[in-house]
Amino acid sequence: MKLLHIEWLKLRKYRAFWLLVSLFSGIFLLWNYAINNSFLKLGGGPVNLLSNSYSFPSVWINMGYIYSWFVLFLAVFVIISVSNEFTFRTNRQHIIDGMRRIDFLHGKALLVLSMAIGATLLYSFSAFIFGLLNGGGNPIQNMETIVYVFLYTLNYLAFAGLISFFIKKSGLSIILLLAYLLFETIIVNVINHYFETFVGNLMPLQSTDELLPLPVMKSLSAMTSSVSHDSPIYLSILFGVGYIAIYYFILRNKMLKTDL
Amino acid sequence: MSSILSIENIKKSYHVVQALKGVSFEVPKGSVFGVLGPNGSGKTTLLGILLDLLKADSGQFEWIGYPNDFTARKNIGSLLETPNFYHYMTAKDNLILTAHIKERGLEDVDRVLQQVNLYERRDSKFSTFSLGMKQRLAIAGALLGKPDILVLDEPTNGLDPVGISEIRDLIRSLNQEGITVIMASHLLDEVEKVCTHVAILKQGVLLSSGPVSHVSNDEEWIELSASNKQTLANALTNNPLVKSIRVEELIHIVLQPNASIEGINTYCMQQGIVLNHIQKRKRSLESKFMEMTK
Numbered sequence: 078m079k080l081l082h083i084e085w086l087k088l089r090k091y092r093a094f095w096l097l098v099s100l101f102s103g104i105f106l107l108w109n110y111a112i113n114n115s116f117l118k119l120g121g122g123p124v125n126l127l128s129n130s131y132s133f134p135s136v137w138i139n140m141g142y143i144y145s146w147f148v149l150f151l152a153v154f155v156i157i158s159v160s161n162e163f164t165f166r167t168n169r170q171h172i173i174d175g176m177r178r179i180d181f182l183h184g185k186a187l188l189v190l191s192m193a194i195g196a197t198l199l200y201s202f203s204a205f206i207f208g209l210l211n212g213g214g215n216p217i218q219n220m221e222t223i224v225y226v227f228l229y230t231l232n233y234l235a236f237a238g239l240i241s242f243f244i245k246k247s248g249l250s251i252i253l254l255l256a257y258l259l260f261e262t263i264i265v266n267v268i269n270h271y272f273e274t275f276v277g278n279l280m281p282l283q284s285t286d287e288l289l290p291l292p293v294m295k296s297l298s299a300m301t302s303s304v305s306h307d308s309p310i311y312l313s314i315l316f317g318v319g320y321i322a323i324y325y326f327i328l329r330n331k332m333l334k335t336d337l
Numbered sequence: 338m339s340s341i342l343s344i345e346n347i348k349k350s351y352h353v354v355q356a357l358k359g360v361s362f363e364v365p366k367g368s369v370f371g372v373l374g375p376n377g378s379g380k381t382t383l384l385g386i387l388l389d390l391l392k393a394d395s396g397q398f399e400w401i402g403y404p405n406d407f408t409a410r411k412n413i414g415s416l417l418e419t420p421n422f423y424h425y426m427t428a429k430d431n432l433i434l435t436a437h438i439k440e441r442g443l444e445d446v447d448r449v450l451q452q453v454n455l456y457e458r459r460d461s462k463f464s465t466f467s468l469g470m471k472q473r474l475a476i477a478g479a480l481l482g483k484p485d486i487l488v489l490d491e492p493t494n495g496l497d498p499v500g501i502s503e504i505r506d507l508i509r510s511l512n513q514e515g516i517t518v519i520m521a522s523h524l525l526d527e528v529e530k531v532c533t534h535v536a537i538l539k540q541g542v543l544l545s546s547g548p549v550s551h552v553s554n555d556e557e558w559i560e561l562s563a564s565n566k567q568t569l570a571n572a573l574t575n576n577p578l579v580k581s582i583r584v585e586e587l588i589h590i591v592l593q594p595n596a597s598i599e600g601i602n603t604y605c606m607q608q609g610i611v612l613n614h615i616q617k618r619k620r621s622l623e624s625k626f627m628e629m630t631k
Contacts, residue, residue: 079437086434091425161423170421173388174438174478175411336391 080184081191084158088188093157101150102199108147109140113207132213135292137222140204142291144196148230151192152237153251159185159238160247169337178332186325189238193230200226225288225314232285232317239324242331258282278308284316340401341366341486341517342387347396349382349541356382358541359396364519364534366401369512371528371549372521374538380521381418383538384490387519388415400486411439414479415488420471424464428455428474431463435478442482449477452507468495476504480511487511489520493527505531559598561588562614563605572608573601587614 088094111117113131130139162168162181171181201223208216240257241250261280268277278287287308342364349357357379364370372380385391387398388410400409422431429446436443450456453473458466466474472495479487492508493501501524508518508531522528528535529549536546563569570584578596583589592601598617605612 083434083437086430086437087423087426090427090430165423166419166421167423169390169417170435171438172390173410173415173417174435175407175413175440176438177407178389334392336385 080180081187084184084188088158094154097150097154097157101147101196104150105144105147105199106203109143109203109207112143113211131207132211133208133216134214134218134220136204136208136211136213137219138290138292140200140207141222141226141289144200144226145229145286145289148196148233151196151230152233152254155189155192155234155237156241156250156254157247158188159241160245160250163245164247172337178337179329182328182332185238185242186235189234190231193227193234196230197223197227222289225285228314228317229285229289232321233282235321235324236282239328242328275308279312279316281320284308284313284320287313288317339366340364342398342400342519344383344387344398345396347383347386347398348394349379349386349391350394356541357386357393360538360541360543361396362536362543362546364517366517367512367515368533369508369518369520369531371532371535372519372538373523373525373528373535374521377540378538379541380538381490382541384417384488384519384521388413388417388488390417409486411441412482412484413486413488414481414484416472416475416479416492417488417490420475420478422463422471422474422478425462427460427462428466428477429459431474432478432481436481439482445481445483449480452480453477454503469497469500472496473500476507483516485516487516487518487520489518489522491522492520493522493524501527558589558591558618559601560614560616560618561590561601561605561612563610563612565610569605569610569612572605572610576604578604589618 108117109131130136162171168181172178204222205216237250237254240253241247244250244253261282265277265280265283269275278284288310340363344363345361346359347357347361348355348359360379360383372383374380382391386393389406400406400413403409403412423434426434428450432446432449433443436446442449447456447459450459453476455470455473455477458470463471463474472492476492479489487508489508493504496504505527508520512518512533520528520532532549534547535549537544561569561573566584566588570582570588573579573582573588573590578593578600580591580593582591590601592598598615602612602615
């Protein structure tokens with residue numbers, strides 16, 4: 078908690094933090110409001126594939142999919158937070174002042190974990206409220222999506238942190254993250270298409286992305302494709318957790334052994 | 338005098354460049370210990386290893402009196418390279434953060450800001466500070482929690498003459514309170530005024546270590562000049578009274594143990610050389626340093 082308090086002291090007066098968190102929260106809520114009230118549609122004319130999507134139990138899954146697009150705001154902040162330490166050389170100063178190298182990493186890890194928890198709480202609260210407003214069926218059904226949202230967020234933010242620990246420059250790290258997202262999409266589709274399998278879905282970010290699909294798109298895909306590219310959920314969870322562990326051990330090794 | 342730091346055979350390379358080639362010395366407790374050397378001698382590398390920024394290839398060091406290196410570093414105030422703070426945070430907020438990291442000194446923030454004359458600017462963002470102010474804030478950070486040891490790399494960097502004098506006085510007063518100061522500096526005149534002990538490095542090798550008076554050897558030298566400097570230089574070169582000679586704007590000689598300044602003056606008169614300048618000087622650390630590191 079001491080490490081988290083130290084991270085908080087850095088954030089509490091940092092304009093960029095409040096801006097990105099506000100953008101994430103505000104636009105996420107507005108977007109869902111717009112979908113709920115059919116200001117935003119998927120389809121043309123009177124057709125709206127997203128209608129009735131925010132009632133129980135489908136609200137958990139549908140809002141989970143929408144949520145997945147907004148995590149980028151938080152990932153950008155994680156990149157800025159880590160890159161700042163290298164830009165200001167405060168990573169060196171912390172060690173000079175007596176912080177253990179591993180504690181420096183753990184401070185950032187706790188920041189990522191806290192942001193993942195906070196974002197998941199926002200998602201959970203929003204989905205529950207929208208579900209209550211729209212009524213529908215069993216509110217408990219599909220509620221495991223909350224866990225998927227948390228794992229997705231943690232994986233995404235940890236990956237962003239990994240990039241910025243190595244690149245050390247915020248602009249380049251953000252570009253690299255975006256480039257990787259596009260690159261991974263290509264690789265996933267190439268593997269799945271040419272090998273007629275779902276193994277491509279087990280790539281680092283795709284593994285947890287599979288946990289937050291848009292059901293209506295999956296239905297369309299199932300209708301139009303003869304081969305299922307869906308990976309089993311347990312595999313997505315296993316790989317997601319595994320990747321997060323790999324990121325941690327890579328960074329742990331880097332922090333303990335390399336010159337700062 | 339007991340030691341507070343023991344360094345044993347530390348080696349460090351950056352690819353093909355060997356920055357430290359087996360450096361060993363001890364820092365006496367309560368001393369002001371200068372680490373001197375020309376650029377590339379390994380001073381900053383050595384301080385970086387002591388503060389865990391760099392990993393030595395081999396060798397070891399020990400902060401004596403502390404259970405481990407991690408605990409020792411919490412009792413060390415350091416100023417290494419450029420001042421490293423968060424640009425968007427105020428001076429006070431930066432020091433509060435530093436105090437939390439050190440786990441000490443939170444009650445000291447206002448005191449150290451006053452000590453370095455930054456109290457009036459405590460609520461200004463670091464990004465608005467001049468270089469001198471940044472340096473002073475870094476010194477304030479090093480002083481938080483009344484450390485047992487100060488490790489300073491070029492502490493007067495960026496300061497005007499008044500600031501340099503203030504740092505010199507600060508180091509002296511802190512040392513009188515019992516704080517051990519380890520200081521790397523290029524300002525040899527300042528080191529000679531402040532330091533009690535010194536280690537001289539050149540290209541990663543320790544050339545000399547010990548009390549300043551021992552290293553500078555208390556040798557005296559004579560400054561001479563005449564209207565015909567070349568004639569004077571010729572007369573003094575290979576002269577049995579002269580141990581060494583250096584010809585610059587003035588001629589500098591070190592006398593043999595059995596020679597005297599009167600003897601030199603008499604010899605020159607006998608040679609028909611009229612001196613227009615003769616001055617006895619104590620061998621400074623700077624001249625010894627220049628001789629050792631050339």
